[in-house]
């Protein structure tokens with residue numbers, strides 16, 4: 228057993244997830260994470276004005292519950308990145324769909340592989356009935372467009388389980404506040420950082436879906452097309468910033 232030295236933050240965006248939040252939090256193997264990775268664990272729930280008991284349940288279970296009043300999954304994740312204190316960040320949904328039991332292994336893979344970002348591919352180990360045919364087809368279309376437009380080799384563009392170094396998150400600029408943030412973060416990670424996609428179980432959801440299949444599907448497709456103009460601004464220390472700096476310095480030099 229190693230001595231805890233770091234902190235792993237588990238970030239959970241929630242919107243009316245009283246049916247799944249307790250199972251989700253209870254399934255996080257906190258002592259196994261500590262034993263295998265040497266890190267303590269904090270749970271950060273980012274709630275978007277739930278009208279059910281989500282916040283109360285999460286608070287009772289010891290999570291740090293913060294409120295992000297502005298709508299959107301992407302917005303909630305970004306608020307979680309800011310609130311989380313860990314040097315490693317993990318995102319999961321509050322519906323008990325992702326393989327939390329694998330967090331110790333995934334964090335170790337990140338650390339040992341010197342990786343910045345891991346995303347979980349849900350397709351090979353998906354439980355029966357966890358995703359409708361329409362959603363699977365929609366995901367395949369979005370993933371193919373992403374691969375084609377950005378030359379990024381991933382199989383699941385919409386997965387919401389990521390394991391990341393804090394440093395990675397600090398270096399990137401994410402523009403989307405919606406579900407499309409999920410594809411955006413993967414594009415940036417795979418284009419500019421050391422990233423990997425690994426296969427992980429995906430189970431049927433507890434509680435009602437917040438994803439609106441057609442509305443979000445089309446929005447995500449449009450985002451993929453439009454995002455090409457923003458990609459150049461996705462790094463905080465991007466060439467644009469560097470260029471601006473160069474211009475400023477040059478103006479100082481001039482007589």
Ligand SMILES: Nc1nc2c(ncn2[C@@H]2O[C@H](COP(=O)(O)OP(=O)(O)OP(=O)(O)O)[C@@H](O)[C@H]2O)c(=O)[nH]1
Pocket residue numbers: 239240241242243244273274275276295297298299300303319320321322324357387432435436437438
């Ligand atoms: N804070 C906040 N959380 C949100 C918002 N929209 C969705 N979420 C949460 O983000 C997570 C992802 O949303 P889901 O509805 O599970 O989307 P999905 O995983 O693509 O779809 P399912 O497979 O049906 O679960 C869930 O935990 C939601 O409760 C929002 O506007 N604000």
Ligand SMILES: [Mg+2]
Pocket residue numbers: 320321322324432
């Ligand atoms: Mg979900």
